[in-house]
Amino acid sequence: MASREQFSSKAGFVMAAAGSAIGLGNIWGFPTQTASNGGAAFVLVYFVLAFLLAYPALMAELIIGRHARANVVTALRSISTGPLTYKLASLAGFSGLIVASLILSFYAIVAGWMISYLIASVSDMLGWQGASSWLTSDSFQRNVIFLAIFMMLTMGIIAKGVAGGIEKWSTRLMPMLLILMVGLIIYVLMQEGAEEGLRIYLLPDLSQIKPALVLDAMGQAFFSLSLGVGTMLIYGSYLSEQESLPRLGAIVTVVDASIAFIAGLLIVPAIYVAKYYGADIFTAGGELIAGPDLIFQILPVLFDSMGGVGAIVAFAFFLLMSIASLTSSISMLEVPVSYATEESGASRGLATAIIGLTIFVISTVILMNFEALFGLVIDLTTVYSQPLLGVMLCVFVGWIWHRDNVLKEIKKGHGDIESTLFWKIWPGYVKFFCPVLILATFIQSIIG
Template identity: 30%
Template sequence: MSKGNQWSSRLGFILASAGAAIGLGAIWKFPYVTGTSGGGAFFALFILFTIFIGLPLLLAEFIIGRHTGKEAISAYKAIAPKSAWVWIGRLGVLSCVVLLSFYSVVGGWVILYTIMSVTMLSGKEYGALFNAVISQPYVVLGAQALFLLITVFVISKGVQKGIERANKYMMPLLFICFIIIVVRSLTLDGAMDGVKFFLKPDFSAITGSSVLYALGQSFFSLCVGLSCMVTYSSYLGKKVSLTRSAGTIAILNLFVSLLAGLAIFPAVFSFGLKPTEGPGLLFVVLPTVFEKMPFGTVFLALFLILFLFATLTSAFSLLEIIVAALTKDDQTKRTRYASLSGILVFVVGIPSALSFGVLKHVSLFGRSIFDVADFFVSNLMLPLGSLAIAIFVTFKMKKEAVYEEFISGSTKGVKLFNAWFFLVKYVLPIIIIAVLLSLLVAY
């Protein structure tokens, strides 16, 4: 692997991985899924799933990737040649195509709102405005194409000059801006009702679907189950501690999810909005909050620009796994395959982009096309991918090789490794299978 196609530092790797995880998962999707799935009780489940399921699986992906130094498909092939295990990587790449196809639609919405924030996004009825914007086919398709064009450009530059450089500047700025919004949201009249909804668990509100969505969200927000982190960790040197890196990324992800909830729900209750608004929640609430702030237009534009970059950092990881699987470390092919992959993702995403406009009356299993794509990846492919990875790393890889990667660059000892290995080998598969079976019963 070429040196330019590796992370230059542990910080660069963590920010890129956190960027992959945080993006839309924590900022856009987490608040509306929490709002529709039980509030505080859902958040409690999400924390438990992230720590005891998502984090161990994130570490498992790191181990596979760094051990082989290869992208997702080649990594499984290197460990288990001439076997069906390579389909974990192939299905991960396929899932990335589907995920990025509807993810880029939302990325397009962010671009539209960023432009509107400095032109016409004031004094509006934001719920009606959002519905009007996403129902215009040429507008949403154009925005989706622009979002993918930016993503393709960065990926074509490679790991250090593209992905890492973009993340180093934008992720810290996003944290700062987010904290400003939280402070403002918490000082609104009636804000405490929103805080109670978000942080005070009412477990009577939990249903089987809520548990499934909490598990899916823990996978989605940490970007596990797609083998995306297999590809990212393949660019990592042996001196970096995988356990510390995985822990840092999980903590950052939970922190941003907390900030997202504290930014959104106090404002939702303060302005008499519904926490069950759905995918448009962020685009309805935040402009309303900023309009009540001094220099609100400036802050809204700044946040949307930074949110756009956080959204892009997640898109980078999704496109990177597709491009890396195609180039197989032949960097002369990177630009060509990045462009072709971007076109493929755009075409696959057209039905999702139009599902709020000309295709809004088309439904599959009682869901819009956009929601079907989301459900397919978040609640089916991510758990199935995670289950396969847990089995692969504990049954197929040599335990000595797994242990060597676990402790490399770390002071963590045998006891922690044994606890992690037992959890991944025996406990997590049972939990994931139980949740998937409950899904089959429910549907």
């Protein structure tokens, strides 16, 4: 394993890990969850739970990954203690590969829509209304074409490897994402209606903090760090032994939570600006419209209301969403590709091409049976599979892998870890509390 690739810098890892965590769900999921769950009260609970739940689970993945320096299947097998736990490791590892691939299969469809709307904003500026109509249609042909474009972009980055692909593009795309987001926030906050959204987002009503809100915030904190499918485990496997895992994990958690908060400063006021201009932002049941309907129905009303500058703002927004899509998709594809290259001996380019093409075919099948499969695949992966896989990773670190070996791994980059508050709390926390909290989220998701 001496020749195994590594991130060339701490900043490269932080950008890649934050990019993995900051995707479409983070940018539209967190803000709409916030607006639907008491506004600022949800934000407050989310930040608390990001460290109470997501950070400990993230640490479990990073520690296993760096110790094993291998793909998710091999990594879990390497800390097994007998035939039964070896089988459990295989089950959890292969489940992670499948779930990551299935998440990418529906994610790439939505990301293709983002690219299509990005190009449509350019055709609007050029006055090509026919092209804009086709680009914003929901035709199978359009969907397949832009799905293919997005998958080729993702595959192109992964084929270049860790330093030359994942790290290189993450360190380029993440600053662009932040610049675009801040620029859009400044513009949106200057519009009529933004003040109402800002007030809902920033002024907490503590009476809104109820069990359902806490569980929703817990789920958002867990999912926003893309935990449970092995992406952070893989990224951890590319880290140098000189790096302090507790510090890096804390940085990634802070960066992710902060960008989620910044995204809320854009999306929540934008929703209420769109309301000011006549958009219906609530469903028949009185809930805030979320997901693709928010992006493709409500926000275009906002862009249209801006007159000539609307197409420019739309371009910046859909460029932001496309970048967020790409920084997440590369981490998902890396999960199965790392397994294929290490276990079969295939070149990275060949493994990327075969797995990427397979995921493209799955995505096309979903498009051909959209009503039946799209929501089903989302629920199967994010509602049911991710929490259970997250519990399994906590069980491996807390119950199966010997505590002394866990300590030995962490001490490589943090020699005095035993004297820190982290080591006094984390081992027992990830062993007992983390699995219970994640399972509570899982049960709430099913009941809800």
